[in-house]
Amino acid sequence: MNKTRTSIVDIAHAAGVSKSTVSLVLQGSPLVNEKTREKVNALIGDLGYVYNRGAANLRQSKSKIIGIVVNDLTNSFFAELAVGMDMMVQSAGYVQFLAHSGESVDRQREVISSMRENGIAGLILSPARGTEASDIKPLADSGIPVVLVVRNVPGAKVSTLLSDNYVGAKAAIRHLISLGHSRIAFMGGFVDTAVFGERLRGYRDALAEANIPLNEKFVIHSAPSRAGGVAAVERMMVFAERPTSALCLNDAVAFGVCDGLRSSNIEPGKGFGIIGFDDVIEAKTAVPALTTVSVDPQGMGQRAAQLVLKQINAGQTDPESIVTSVRLVVRQSCGAPVKQLEELA
Amino acid sequence: MNKTRTSIVDIAHAAGVSKSTVSLVLQGSPLVNEKTREKVNALIGDLGYVYNRGAANLRQSKSKIIGIVVNDLTNSFFAELAVGMDMMVQSAGYVQFLAHSGESVDRQREVISSMRENGIAGLILSPARGTEASDIKPLADSGIPVVLVVRNVPGAKVSTLLSDNYVGAKAAIRHLISLGHSRIAFMGGFVDTAVFGERLRGYRDALAEANIPLNEKFVIHSAPSRAGGVAAVERMMVFAERPTSALCLNDAVAFGVCDGLRSSNIEPGKGFGIIGFDDVIEAKTAVPALTTVSVDPQGMGQRAAQLVLKQINAGQTDPESIVTSVRLVVRQSCGAPVKQLEELA
Structure with a gap:
């Protein structure tokens, strides 16, 4: 059983209205009369229509995806860091690609490239050992906001969030x-x-x-x-x-x-x-x-996510350097x- | 600085060829002569063109994204499980949305819904405590392959990978x-x-x-x-x-x-x-x-990813139940x- 995805056209057909009318209902427009709205909304539930954010992202050329690459998820520190990021990203209405580089610079390069192909709006990177500024340059050049967290990469002209x-x-x-x-x-x-x-x-x-x-x-x-x-x-x-x-x-x-x-x-x-x-x-x-x-670590993850979200929303990637305080x-x-x-x- | 993404049109323009020619080069077609191919490839590097997989996914209505939801990343077992999945997903040329539900059924519902909006091809779920079959039904009904891992959800008609x-x-x-x-x-x-x-x-x-x-x-x-x-x-x-x-x-x-x-x-x-x-x-x-x-745990994560990838490729979601053996x-x-x-x- 491999059903194809229910589309706006399917809803429109079933409701006997135009595709534009369904779109207006989805946008909550007041132009559609109450009865039609109810009918369309009922069909959306019945037919299992799911909003296609990939298509919306393409239309708006704006993605709601953050990339997160962490060097070692099996170390509790980084797992807790990822949990903090996850919390903030989700509550901002974004979703994250989250990958583990296992301290391999090659693997890190591959996952970042795959994330870029899939259209991320920003990237948070806890770099693998041996990461160099040249590994980060193509990303920074592309205008995608990048936040380095935990570990700095000397010479990389991107934002950093490090502890003291x-x-x-x-x-x-x-x-x-x-x-x-x-x-x-x-x-x-x-x-x-x-x-x-x-x-x-x-x-x-x-x-x-x-x-x-x-x-x-x-x-x-x-x-x-x-x-x-x-x-x-x-x-x-x-x-x-x-x-x-x-x-x-x-x-x-x-x-x-x-x-x-x-x-x-x-x-x-x-x-x-x-x-x-x-x-x-x-x-x-x-x-x-x-x-x-x-x-x-969780708080640090949250702050890193806040920083990248702020830069995405502001449409600017001027590097910021934040050092978070620590206490014994x-x-x-x-x-x-x-x-x-x-x-x- | 917020550059827009380099498109095929930009490459075609710079190379003085048609958009279709650039497409053919990207597909490795033998129809393009050597000189043109070299010129186009050089410009792809120089201008920083990145293949837009989001658009390709829409054209083919086929996503290269796996959703993974884990109940608790701060428990090493689940972090290692996630690392195993990550390994297998990446090496199959997919990328994963990976989220942490923190044992909250509400949060789990939100992240799955957000992942569906962003077009996942399949889902691996290590369910939060208290997950019910009704939480999984809409997914199963949509035809998206779902693999439950570690914890079973009685009555959910999806594949499971559990240990003995x-x-x-x-x-x-x-x-x-x-x-x-x-x-x-x-x-x-x-x-x-x-x-x-x-x-x-x-x-x-x-x-x-x-x-x-x-x-x-x-x-x-x-x-x-x-x-x-x-x-x-x-x-x-x-x-x-x-x-x-x-x-x-x-x-x-x-x-x-x-x-x-x-x-x-x-x-x-x-x-x-x-x-x-x-x-x-x-x-x-x-x-x-x-x-x-x-x-x-890492091996179990790998097997779960293999199972969901198999179902995606086969275009079928008939539930399979796998019990992995354990040893003292x-x-x-x-x-x-x-x-x-x-x-x-």
Whole structure:
């Protein structure tokens, strides 16, 4: 069974009126008399007519579709970001193409090109690692509003919505120092993302202002995932002099660090202080509850969608750069002052 | 800057050829001579022409868009499911509208209606709690192929792709019994989803076949989330006679149960046996690594996409019901035989 779509012509035929009359009814025009309107509306329900927005978009050369490309939906942070965008896009009467690039620049290029063929009005992109300005240029040149979210792409002349990574990392390190920590690691992440660079800079500067010398070994690179957190701890365990705490690139790494510590019989939050970055939903219910720099992923997704919608409505794509503020949420994962930690060790 | 889209007419004008010639070049026709072809192709690149698939879809009345509605993207299981669908949809040359219903039937209705207006060729739906057959009927009646995934909706005459929840739950309980457990709880979930019902039935039947009387108190309802797992443990802790192990509705609940046990100073996997359901990515790296019934969410997403694509291509929507097999993956979270647990307690 493969029915063809009910058209205005079918409705007009069944009602014994002209196609234009059906159009007027659909537009709520007062030119149609009450009786005809009722008859047409009843048939629209009975025959299952669905407004063809694709055709309307073409007539108006105006699409009601937003493209969203996210680098990794399996990381809760990005899933929550997508949920925030979804909420705002839908409530504005738009619908979204939403794709996952899996950190592949090639895949990202393919999905964006496919979205453009299908006529998006704007694009929100949380770029894959290694995205370059030249990947974004054709889009920007076409006049489609583009908002980069979470990760910046240097040289791309489009709007950006980023969180204040530098300030957040600095606040986290200052907190660890205030608890008496001086052997503080930075765990997770690779050098080729702007987010990593900014958070690392906050880490370095906060150590410097407290006159704590930087131990390069304590910057432990690993995948920005839960598995990466486990791997970072494994690496740390062979150090002769070990750190007593860590700022993690994100909450996923922080949860992995907790897992890794437990595998080494160190109790996270008691034998070792941990701070995450993001504040995903489970940071609150985890044991120990995670101290983290809150980025409010859903709120960030909503703001990104608002920005692209604003640009679509205004018909302009002059780049805007927004930096959203972050705040340190202190919970249990770096609870005890370091003196107590040393007594427990 | 808001440029209008480059059209075939613009290309034809710049090349000094007819619109039909440009069309022929786009279709790779051998009727156009080499020199003209090269000239037209160069201009297509220079002027940034993008094929208008919306218009092509209308001409062919055939869309290359799949609608996907998922009940909760913030649960890793559903995020991984979406990633699997995305993979298959993109590689088939389609693009997807992907929306999150947040378990709201109203929101689900709105996004599906918006997707239909924008012309989807098929729909994959992981239904929100409380979805009824009447919610799906208009879609099924319209001839658009619909695949329900993960959760069934009784009475909906559309295709389904479900995992073998009954067999999976039974295997999990048999494993706990083989380790010597007889006080086994079922944690997480609400009665109004089919998934809960099927897994609970597997739990009951496995206990019955081992002649272990069912203790109704041991079926502990809670949200199907990490927070729900914590809540279930809190409820369990006040029991006079407590279970020694639990099958959890899903991995998210199982991780929450681990968190809750730790809050009560019980070591998960040592002082209490835990089995999850789903096998999300982090089940493997968690500490203790989670014993779980593997559903292979990404693989399931891929199969759901294959099924809807098959139906679109075949132009038929005769409902098919597929049940995917599951397997118990034994890791550390219910490692020790119960005798050892009792000695530790």
